[in-house]
Amino acid sequence: MAKEMHATPLLDQLESGPWPSFVTGIKRLAQDNDMMVDLLGQLETSYRTRKGYWKGGTVGVVGYGGGVIPRFTELKDKNEKALYPSAAEFHTIRIQPTPGFHYTSDLLRKFSDVWEKHGSGLLCLHGQSGDLMLQGCTTAAVQPCFDEVNAMGFDMGGAGPALRTASSCVGHARCEHSCYDEYAAHRQMINAFLDDMHRPALPYKWKFKFSGCANDCSNATQRADEAVIGTWRDDMKVDQEKVKEYVSTKGRKYIIDNVITRCPTNALALNDDDTLDVDNKNCVRCMHCINVMTKALAPGDDKGVMILVGGKRTLKIGDTFGTVIVPFMKVDTEEGLDELEDLSGRMIDFFAENALEHERCGEMIDRIGLANYLEGIEVDIDPNQIDVPRTNPYVRMDGWDEEVAKWEERKA
Amino acid sequence: MSAPRMPDETGVPDWEPYLHPALKKNYGQWSYHERPRNGVLLHVAKSGDKVWTVKAGSCRQMDIHTVRKIAQIADDYADGFIRFTMRSALEFMVTDESKVEPLIQACEDAGFPVGGTGPSVRMVSHTQGWLHCDIPGTDASGAVKALMDELFDDFKNQDMPNHVHITSSCCQINCGGQGDIAINIQHTKPPKINHDLVANVCERPTVVARCPVAAIRPAVVNGKPSLEVDEKKCVACGACFPPCPPMQINDPEHSKFAIWVGGKHSSTRSKPSFHKLVAAGLPNNAPRWPEVGEVVKKILKTYKEDAKDWERMGEWAERIGWPQFFEKTGLPFTKYHIDNWRGGRASLNASAHIRF
Ligand code: HEM
Ligand code: SF4
Ligand code: SF4
Ligand code: SF4
Ligand code: SF4
Numbered sequence: 001m002a003k004e005m006h007a008t009p010l011l012d013q014l015e016s017g018p019w020p021s022f023v024t025g026i027k028r029l030a031q032d033n034d035m036m037v038d039l040l041g042q043l044e045t046s047y048r049t050r051k052g053y054w055k056g057g058t059v060g061v062v063g064y065g066g067g068v069i070p071r072f073t074e075l076k077d078k079n080e081k082a083l084y085p086s087a088a089e090f091h092t093i094r095i096q097p098t099p100g101f102h103y104t105s106d107l108l109r110k111f112s113d114v115w116e117k118h119g120s121g122l123l124c125l126h127g128q129s130g131d132l133m134l135q136g137c138t139t140a141a142v143q144p145c146f147d148e149v150n151a152m153g154f155d156m157g158g159a160g161p162a163l164r165t166a167s168s169c170v171g172h173a174r175c176e177h178s179c180y181d182e183y184a185a186h187r188q189m190i191n192a193f194l195d196d197m198h199r200p201a202l203p204y205k206w207k208f209k210f211s212g213c214a215n216d217c218s219n220a221t222q223r224a225d226e227a228v229i230g231t232w233r234d235d236m237k238v239d240q241e242k243v244k245e246y247v248s249t250k251g252r253k254y255i256i257d258n259v260i261t262r263c264p265t266n267a268l269a270l271n272d273d274d275t276l277d278v279d280n281k282n283c284v285r286c287m288h289c290i291n292v293m294t295k296a297l298a299p300g301d302d303k304g305v306m307i308l309v310g311g312k313r314t315l316k317i318g319d320t321f322g323t324v325i326v327p328f329m330k331v332d333t334e335e336g337l338d339e340l341e342d343l344s345g346r347m348i349d350f351f352a353e354n355a356l357e358h359e360r361c362g363e364m365i366d367r368i369g370l371a372n373y374l375e376g377i378e379v380d381i382d383p384n385q386i387d388v389p390r391t392n393p394y395v396r397m398d399g400w401d402e403e404v405a406k407w408e409e410r411k412a
Numbered sequence: 413m414s415a416p417r418m419p420d421e422t423g424v425p426d427w428e429p430y431l432h433p434a435l436k437k438n439y440g441q442w443s444y445h446e447r448p449r450n451g452v453l454l455h456v457a458k459s460g461d462k463v464w465t466v467k468a469g470s471c472r473q474m475d476i477h478t479v480r481k482i483a484q485i486a487d488d489y490a491d492g493f494i495r496f497t498m499r500s501a502l503e504f505m506v507t508d509e510s511k512v513e514p515l516i517q518a519c520e521d522a523g524f525p526v527g528g529t530g531p532s533v534r535m536v537s538h539t540q541g542w543l544h545c546d547i548p549g550t551d552a553s554g555a556v557k558a559l560m561d562e563l564f565d566d567f568k569n570q571d572m573p574n575h576v577h578i579t580s581s582c583c584q585i586n587c588g589g590q591g592d593i594a595i596n597i598q599h600t601k602p603p604k605i606n607h608d609l610v611a612n613v614c615e616r617p618t619v620v621a622r623c624p625v626a627a628i629r630p631a632v633v634n635g636k637p638s639l640e641v642d643e644k645k646c647v648a649c650g651a652c653f654p655p656c657p658p659m660q661i662n663d664p665e666h667s668k669f670a671i672w673v674g675g676k677h678s679s680t681r682s683k684p685s686f687h688k689l690v691a692a693g694l695p696n697n698a699p700r701w702p703e704v705g706e707v708v709k710k711i712l713k714t715y716k717e718d719a720k721d722w723e724r725m726g727e728w729a730e731r732i733g734w735p736q737f738f739e740k741t742g743l744p745f746t747k748y749h750i751d752n753w754r755g756g757r758a759s760l761n762a763s764a765h766i767r768f
Contacts, residue, residue: 011699013699013700014558014699016472017557017561018564019473019557019560021480022472022473022764023554025474025477026475027472028477029476034426043551050664050696051662052548054546055657061418062415062418090544090568092544097425098430099427099491101497103432103494103496103498104430105494106483106492106493108479108494108753109479109483112483114475115476121476121477122474125496126496126537127470149424150419153425154422166424169498170497170740172440173431173439173495173711174465174505175455176442176445178440182588187427193422194423215679215680216678217498219590220677222677223677229679234536263681264682268417268533286680288681288722289678292722294444294445294446295443313585313586315585317754318755319586330596358621358622384645
C-alpha cells in the first residue's frame with residue numbers, strides 16, 4: 001500500500017470517455033508505488049497552473065555519455081524541499097527496440113518485471129524517434145535498471161547531440177510494397193555508428209529513418225537527417241487479368257477517377273479492353289496506383305533505395321524536408337549495404353566536422369549550398385537532386401567548361 | 413569493490429526472435445493485402461500463407477499492468493506475438509481466420525478499441541508535455557486522450573476520404589511531425605526574463621545564437637549581467653527557453669494553441685508538403701481542451717463531406733483552393749495566414765488563377 005493519494009479533480013476528468021486513459025494506468029500504479037502518487041500530485045499541479053515543473057540535469061550509466069533524460073522536480077517549498085518528494089527524481093531511460101517494434105509476450109513481461117523492480121512502472125511505447133522509454137527512475141536506480149535491460153540483449157538509445165535511435169516501417173516483415181530489407185539496413189547503419197550514439201560528440205542530433213517505399217510510413221522524408229526510402233528501376237509489374245477484375249468489380253469510372261487520373265505524371269492509361277498501360281519512363285514510383293490495386297500492380301524486380309538528406313522540424317530556420325542526394329542504390333547484397341554504410345559514414349563525418357554547434361544537417365546544407373555539400377561527401381551531382389534548375393543569374397560561372405567536361409565524363 | 417559493469421554495446425537487437433513465425437517465414441515475400449473489416453488487415457504472401465492483423469488503439473504512456481494485459485492477449489489469442497505501430501497502436505497477428513473474432517472481442521473487452529485501419533483517423537501522434545518534458549507549454553497525453561475520445565468513431569470507422577494523421581506538439585520546437593492536422597502550442601508574448609537568475613544559469617552567447625530573429629542581446633540589468641529581448645522583433649518562438657530557463661516563455665494565458673492543416677510525409681500522388689496555419693488563439697484549456705476539439709471536428713467534417721476518395725487533407729485543400737477551405741470550414745482568414753518568414757513569397761498567389 002502506497003502513501004495517500006493527492007486529490008486530482010482535473011486529471012480525474014481524463015478517465016471518462018471511450019479511449020484508453022493513461023491517468024487510469026498511472027492511478028493503478030499509484031496503489032502500491034509512492035513515486036506515482038507524487039507524480040500525480042505534480043501533474044495535477046501542472047493541469048491547474050498550466051505550467052511544467054521539470055528541469056534537466058546530468059544522469060547516466062557507466063560507459064555511456066547519453067541515453068538517459070534526467071528530470072528533477074522544480075516544485076519546491078521555501079526551504080527547497082520537494083513538494084512531491086517521491087517523484088523528485090523522474091528520469092527516462094531510452095532503449096532501442098527491435099526494428100519494426102516486434103515483441104513476444106515474454107519480452108513484454110520481462111520489460112514489465114524489470115521496470116516494476118527498478119522504476120515507476122510507466123513505459124512509453126514508443127517515442128517518435130523510435131525509443132522504448134522507461135519513464136520515472138530515481139538516479140540511484142538508473143544503473144541497476146539498465147544493467148538488467150542490457151543483460152536481456154537491449155541497448156541504450158540516443159539523446160543529446162548524437163546519433164539517435166532510428167525507426168523503420170513494418171516493411172519486409174508484413175508489407176507487399178517493401179523494396180528493400182529495412183530492418184537489415186536499420187540495424188547495420190545504427191550499429192556501425194553506435195559510438196556516435198553512446199558518446200555524444202556531434203554538433204547536434206542525427207536521425208535515420210527507413211521506409212520501404214514512397215508511402216514513407218516511417219515519416220523519413222521530413223523527420224530524418226538521413227532518410228532511406230525504397231524504390232525500383234525497372235518496369236512496374238502488372239497482372240492484366242487482375243486489372244480486368246478490378247475494372248469489372250469496381251467499374252470503369254471508379255478506375256478512371258481513382259487510379260488513371262490520379263497519377264501525378266499521367267503515366268497511366270486504361271485501354272478499351274480494360275487492360276492497363278504504364279508509361280514506366282514517366283512513372284515516378286509514387287505508389288498511388290499500386291496502393292489502390294494492390295492485387296494487380298507491384299513494384300518491379302530491380303529494387304533499391306534512394307537517400308534523402310536534411311529533414312528536420314522547426315528550430316531554427318523552419319521545417320525542412322530531406323532532399324534527394326542519391327536517386328538509386330542497390331542494397332540487396334552485403335556489398336550494397338556496405339556501400340550505404342560508407343556513404344552514411346561520409347555524411348556523418350562531414351556533419352561532425354562542418355556543422356555549427358546546434359545546427360542540423362539540413363541547416364548546414366542551406367548555409368553552404370547543396371553543391372558544396374555533395375563535393376564534401378563525394379557524391380556526384382545529378383538532376384534528380386533538384387525540382388527545377390536555378391532561376392536567378394546571381395552566380396559566378398567561369399568554371400563552366402570544366403563542369404561540362406565532368407558531366408561528359410560521368411555520362412561516359 | 414568490484415569494477416563497474418561496462419555495457420554490452422549491442423545496439424539494435426536482432427528482430428528475428430521477436431517476429432511472428434508467419435512473418436519470419438514470408439519475410440520480404442508478400443503479395444497483397446485487403447481489409448476484411450474495420451480494424452482488420454489480411455496480408456497474403458506469395459507462398460499463399462495468410463496473416464490477419466487486428467489493430468487496436470492504446471495510450472502511448474502505458475503502465476506495466478496494461479503491458480501485461482497486452483502480453484496476455486497475445487498469449488491467449490495471438491500466438492504470443494505483438495507489434496506496435498509508429499503511432500502506438502497494437503497489432504496482433506494470427507494465421508487462423510477463426511481466431512480473428514475472439515481476438516477482436518478480447519481487445520475490446522480489455523479496453524483497446526479495434527480500428528485505425530484504412531481511411532480512418534489514426535491515433536494522434538504525440539510528445540511528452542507536462543508529464544516529462546522540461547519545456548512544455550501544455551500536456552501531450554491528456555490533450556491526445558481528450559481528442560481521441562471526441563474522434564472515437566472516426567478511429568473505429570473507415571469512412572474518411574483517406575487516412576488522417578493528426579499530430580500534437582506541446583511547444584514550438586514541435587517534436588510532433590507534419591500532420592494532416594497539427595495541433596501545436598503557439599506562444600503569443602515574448603519571454604518574461606528573471607534577470608536575477610540569468611547570470612548563474614545561462615550561457616549567454618549560446619542563448620543569443622539560438623534566436624531565429626536576432627532579438628536577444630546581452631545587457632546589464634540591476635547591476636547583473638543578463639539578457640534583453642527586443643520585443644518588437646521577437647516572434648515568441650520559445651527557442652531561447654531551453655538553453656535559458658529564466659527566459660520564461662510559457663504562460664497560462666498567452667501560450668495558445670494553433671491548428672495547421674495539410675502536412676504530408678509521403679510522396680504518394682503529390683510530393684510531401686508542410687502543414688499550413690489555419691486557426692490560432694485557442695486557449696490552453698486543460699484538462700479537455702474543448703475549443704481545440706471543436707475546430708478539429710469542424711475541419712474533419714468538412715474534409716469528410718467534400719474531399720474525393722484518396723485525397724489527403726492537403727491535397728483536398730489544394731484542389732478546392734484555400735479561399736474555399738476557409739469558406740467551407742467557416743474559419744476566419746487573417747493577416748497571420750500570410751507568410752512573412754524567409755521564402756514566404758513562394759506561398760503567394762503569383763498567377764491569374766482565382767476561383768469564383
Ligand atoms: C529540450 C528538451 C527536449 C526534450 C525533453 C525533447 C523530448 C523529446 C522526446 C522525448 C522525443 C521522442 C523521443 C524518442 O522517441 O526517442 C522527441 C522527439 C523529437 N524532438 Fe525533442 N526534445 C527536446 C528538444 C528538442 C529540440 C530542441 C528539437 C528540435 C530542434 C526537438 C525536435 C524533436 C523532433 C523533431 C522529434 C521527433 C523526431 C522524430 O520523429 O524522429 N526536440 N523529443
Ligand atoms: S513505407 Fe511502403 S513498404 Fe514500408 S510499410 Fe509503408 S507501404 Fe509498406
Ligand atoms: S506509381 Fe504513381 S507515378 Fe507510377 S504509374 Fe502509379 S500513380 Fe503513376
Ligand atoms: S514538443 Fe516541446 S514541450 Fe513537447 S515534448 Fe517536444 S520539446 Fe518537449
Ligand atoms: S522567444 Fe524566440 S524570437 Fe523571442 S527572443 Fe526568444 S528565441 Fe528570440
